[in-house]
Amino acid sequence: MIAYLLPALLAAALAFFALANPTPVTITLWPDGWVAELPLWQAIFGPCLLAFLAGALTVWLAHLPAKRSAAQLRQAAALLDAELASRDPRPAKSR
Numbered sequence: 001m002i003a004y005l006l007p008a009l010l011a012a013a014l015a016f017f018a019l020a021n022p023t024p025v026t027i028t029l030w031p032d033g034w035v036a037e038l039p040l041w042q043a044i045f046g047p048c049l050l051a052f053l054a055g056a057l058t059v060w061l062a063h064l065p066a067k068r069s070a071a072q073l074r075q076a077a078a079l080l081d082a083e084l085a086s087r088d089p090r091p092a093k094s095r
Helices: 002-020 040-087
Strands: 024-029 034-039
Touching (some): 024 040, 034 040
Antiparallel strands (some): 024 034
């Protein structure tokens, strides 16, 4: 229950911010002269969303080698368990 409270409050705050800032602003990119007219909330949240996605992609890509090695270790452990089970089919006695 409490785990849903913080995201719900954050979503409500973002919705109120978006509703309170519908004023259009002009965005101009310097080298090409590209011009766009967006609501203020889109001009703020758009770059934030792009930065979040870029960071998430960077972290995901950084963890790929660790995930690959963990999968290889799990596979090796399963092979060793199968080899051990084939050598001694009796279950181990618990003390």
